[in-house]
């Protein structure tokens with residue numbers, strides 16, 4: 001049984017339906033330790049035969065037997081393994097990978113062996129030393145002479161310790177000195193017990209072998225033994241092969257990107273700009289929400305639900321829109337008491353019993369009060385009672401009002417009194433008056449002298465002028481007016497229960513009738529947040545359109561990369577890489593572009609965000625751009641998805657290339 005046997009190999013190329021026969025029944029046997037020169041005219045089919053022996057060509061008739069077992073050229077995985085484990089290629093045009101260093105060109109083959117990292121590196125260096133290139137390992141192929149390139153190619157062919165070395169015109173591009181050198185190395189390889197098959201049209205080259213096989217008209221015309229084959233050490237342990245690990249294509253992709261960094265940098269910047277815009281708009285959305293929430297929370301306690309008596313809309317029309325009044329009440333502003341229904345003690349205690357309710361504070365309000373300081377009158381659009389819904393932080397001078405005291409609005413009262421020394425209004429006696437109607441519908445003026453306890457500044461627009469409920473009650477009872485509250489501030493035990501309590505109160509019925517209408521600032525905040533989210537998502541989506549352009553740029557780059565690297569694809573396939581490895585190579589490249597773009601986008605977004613925050617802080621005293629970890633994570637996810645989608649077609653195309661055609665590419 002021969003080591004390698006060719007049985008009745010026929011091969012024809014087709015142009016349309018017309019067949020051009022190249023090999024017409026080749027029968028040959030080869031043994032290890034032989035250096036076989038296949039000699040023939042140009043165009044005689046030598047390379048075609050080598051591609052069949054090497055497992056690259058699958059379209060032929062006949063059989064290739066390795067140690068008696070026929071190879072199935074239609075089993076792609078078996079052929080990948082055959083090339084990986086058994087065959088090493090040396091070409092006339094060297095076929096080195098230009099973006100890899102000399103050492104890496106050899107290592108690319110060693111990556112498919114089970115040697116560990118340092119053993120692989122050691123073997124690569126040892127092989128390069130053997131071919132006389134110990135001091136050239138860091139160079140790139142374009143920095144080498146032809147002879148040196150061919151010696152790198154020989155080192156690479158030997159790296160995975162294959163038993164068959166196929167050399168296709170290995171000296172065709174070399175001068176006589178280098179030719180002699182390369183033939184000597186090939187002879188040494190055969191002497192190690194390997195089978196060297198060398199294709200040539202030069203008799204001189206053929207004479208260097210142990211056997212010369214002549215090929216003419218697609219047939220073997222002569223098979224001459226020049227000298228005996230070298231002995232084979234059957235006990236020699238061959239280096240075990242393995243499939244290419246996933247990280248090797250990633251590594252190669254990274255090296256390629258580094259080699260062609262200028263062009264890739266443009267793509268990366270283009271992609272990063274789109275990602276950055278999306279990130280910035282999301283950050284702006286977070287900032288705006290934070291700002292609005294802070295502003296409102298500063299003024300109004302979000303744990304407070306404001307409750308008034310429920311009226312059917314026809315009843316409430318006289319007092320203006322009930323919804324509007326409710327919202328104003330929720331914001332801490334007052335609403336008119338005129339003809340508004342009040343809460344009975346029973347109705348108040350029913351509210352207290354609702355789950356998660358902590359306190360129930362009554363509210364009495366009046367509209368258009370007059371505050372007189374000395375002989376000057378100031379109009380307060382409302383006078384209300386202070387409750388837990390009002391934040392103490394809105395008091396800018398003085399303190400919360402106690403019995404017979406009042407807090408007055410800064411802009412509509414205090415600043416009008418004295419724009420410079422407005423704080424000095426604190427401690428002054430003022431007369432507060434407002435008009436309302438009594439039970440019988442007669443107009444009554446309520447008037448009381450109070451001391452200014454503090455000055456409020458609320459940005460809700462209406463301003464807060466407030467007294468304690470006890471003071472308001474005193475003022476009203478002095479005129480025989482009802483002191484039952486017109487609305488109520490219900491404090492909930494936590495922000496999370498706010499919604500549930502609001503719903504619960506709205507559902508409460510007394511004698512089968514709805515009694516309460518509850519409005520919570522928390523639900524208003526939720527509505528505001530929803531709108532801000534919507535607006536910023538739309539902005540981010542518009543910015544996201546630029547990501548489509550980025551995706552197209554990556555697709556174009558990948559297609560160009562595949563076209564430019566056809567030869568590399570052919571070389572990698574010849575070395576034994578599978579289609580999946582090739583797909584991974586291009587997908588990795590695209591993913592690396594995506595990740596670097598996302599990193600760059602994060603950097604730019606933080607930089608520009610910080611600069612914008614500096615400017616905006618002067619205006620709003622708030623950092624308006626708030627880029628969160630979730631924004632960064634989603635940017636990376638978007639980048640990876642775009643990169644992955646952009647890589648699908650080019651990677652698929654690369655993987656489907658016929659290795660022979662790919663190797664023939666310029």
Ligand SMILES: Nc1ncnc2c1ncn2[C@@H]1O[C@H](COP(=O)(O)OP(=O)(O)OP(=O)(O)O)[C@@H](O)[C@H]1O
Nearest residue numbers: 013014022040041042043044045046047048049201
């Ligand atoms: N892909 C192809 N399609 C059609 N014809 C082809 C193809 N590849 C090779 N041929 C033809 O097959 C014949 C054998 O080509 P092959 O490359 O095997 O010859 P060769 O002996 O290696 O030649 P050379 O010494 O010039 O490299 C040639 O006539 C060539 O034109």
